[in-house]
Amino acid sequence: KDISIKKTVNVYYVLGMERMVKKAMVNFRELGLEPILYRAPVSFLAGRRLYKSGYSGANANKQFEYDHEYDSALYLNSKFVSRKLEAYKAEKEALKVLLNAKSITLDGHEVELAGNIGSPKDVEGVLNNGGEGVGLFRTEFLYMDSQDFPTEEEQYVAYKAVLEGMNGKKVVVRTMDIGGDKTLPYFTFPEEMNPFLGYRGIRVCLDRKDMFRTQLRALIRASKYGKLCIMFPMIATLDEFRDAKAVFNEEKANLIAEGVEVADNIEVGMMVEIPAAAVNASNFAKEADFFSIGTNDLTQMTFGFSRDDAGKFLGAYYDKKIYENDPFAKVDQVGVGKLIEMAARLGRETRPDIKLGICGEHGGDPSSVEFCHGVGLTYVSCSPFRVPIARLAAAQAQIKNPRA
Ligand code: PEP
Ligand code: MG
Numbered sequence: 435k436d437i438s439i440k441k442t443v444n445v446y447y448v449l450g451m452e453r454m455v456k457k458a459m460v461n462f463r464e465l466g467l468e469p470i471l472y473r474a475p476v477s478f479l480a481g482r483r484l485y486k487s488g489y490s491g492a493n494a495n496k497q498f499e500y501d502h503e504y505d506s507a508l509y510l511n512s513k514f515v516s517r518k519l520e521a522y523k524a525e526k527e528a529l530k531v532l533l534n535a536k537s538i539t540l541d542g543h544e545v546e547l548a549g550n551i552g553s554p555k556d557v558e559g560v561l562n563n564g565g566e567g568v569g570l571f572r573t574e575f576l577y578m579d580s581q582d583f584p585t586e587e588e589q590y591v592a593y594k595a596v597l598e599g600m601n602g603k604k605v606v607v608r609t610m611d612i613g614g615d616k617t618l619p620y621f622t623f624p625e626e627m628n629p630f631l632g633y634r635g636i637r638v639c640l641d642r643k644d645m646f647r648t649q650l651r652a653l654i655r656a657s658k659y660g661k662l663c664i665m666f667p668m669i670a671t672l673d674e675f676r677d678a679k680a681v682f683n684e685e686k687a688n689l690i691a692e693g694v695e696v697a698d699n700i701e702v703g704m705m706v707e708i709p710a711a712a713v714n715a716s717n718f719a720k721e722a723d724f725f726s727i728g729t730n731d732l733t734q735m736t737f738g739f740s741r742d743d744a745g746k747f748l749g750a751y752y753d754k755k756i757y758e759n760d761p762f763a764k765v766d767q768v769g770v771g772k773l774i775e776m777a778a779r780l781g782r783e784t785r786p787d788i789k790l791g792i793c794g795e796h797g798g799d800p801s802s803v804e805f806c807h808g809v810g811l812t813y814v815s816c817s818p819f820r821v822p823i824a825r826l827a828a829a830q831a832q833i834k835n836p837r838a
Pocket of ligand 1: 570572611707727728729730731732793794795
C-alpha cells in the first residue's frame, strides 16, 4: 500500500539553497503541508534531487513535493501532492495499529525496528513512530552544530539525554564520522580530490585520537543511563577496528580507575559500509559484537560513484533504460545485495548470535526491507517517520517468504 503523504513535510536543504527553499515554502503551505526546515549535510539528503535542482538553479521557481521514497522534499508538481495527501491520511490512520506492535514474525523471529537520529531532540520522533530503539545516532551533527569541538561534558549531556529518553531501549551511537561531505568550519581538512574516499570517519579518529578519546569518555560516562552500543564508521581493515576498540578499552579502564560508574555491557560493533569489510566479515565477527550495514556508503563504494554526483547521469540512465531504479533508494540486489548477504552469512557462521542490522536510507524502503529480511538481518534502522512502513514491510516479507 502506498502511504506516501505526510501532513508535515521535512525539507532538507544544504547551505546555499536558503533563498530557493524559502520560495518553495509558500507552495507547500498552499498544498496544506506544513514544511519543517532542516539544514543538512549533503550526505543526509537522501532526496538528492532537491540538492541537484538547487545547484543547477533550473528548477528554482517551480513547486516542491514530498516524496515518500526519500522522506524528504523534492521538486515535482502540486497535483501529485494533493492526490497523495488523501491516500496518506487514510493509510496513516490504518497504520496506527502497528505503532506499538512488536515486530515478531509468525514463526517467532523478532525484527527490531529502530530510528536514525542526529540529536537528542529526535528521540521524540523515534518514540512517537513506534521505534524500538535508536539504530544510528549520527554524532557528527553535534560537532556540526557547534562553533568548536564539543567538550566531553557537552557530549556527555547529549548522550545521557538520548539514553534516558529511550528509557532502557537500545541506543547505537556511531562515533563521529566527519570528513567527506561532513566538514567542520573550525577544523582544517586536507585538500582532497575525492573527499568521500579520503580523510573521513575512523581514519580521522585514529589520526586524531585526542578527539576520539574525548568522545569515547563522554559515551562511557553516559553508559549507565541506558543500553549503549558504540559503533565505528568506515572500517575497512581489522587493525582499524582493533585500534579503535583498544582506545575504547583504555578509556573505559581509565574511567573505572577514576571511580566513575560505567555500564559493564556496552556492545562495540562496526559499520559495514566499505566492501572490504563485507568480504572480510568472518574475521571482523570474531571481534565485533554487531554489524550495521551502511547501505549509503556501501552502494557508493560498490558502484564507484558518489552519492552526491550520481544524479548527473542517473536521469539519462533511466531514460535509456540502463538503470531501472536509483540504487541509493532501493538496494541493488545483484551487486550491493550480494555483499550484504555475504557479510550476514560470514558474520553468523563465525558468531551465531551476532546482531546484524541495516542503517542506511534503504532501511525505510519496503523492497529493501524485504531483501534484508531474506538475508537474515535482525534489525532495521531508518528515518523515524519510516518506522511504521518498515514494520509493515517486514511483516509482509515474512508472510511472502517465511524465515526458518
Ligand atoms: C551509510 O553510509 O549508509 C550510513 C548510514 O552512514 P552515512 O549516511 O551517515 O554516511
Ligand atoms: Mg556512511
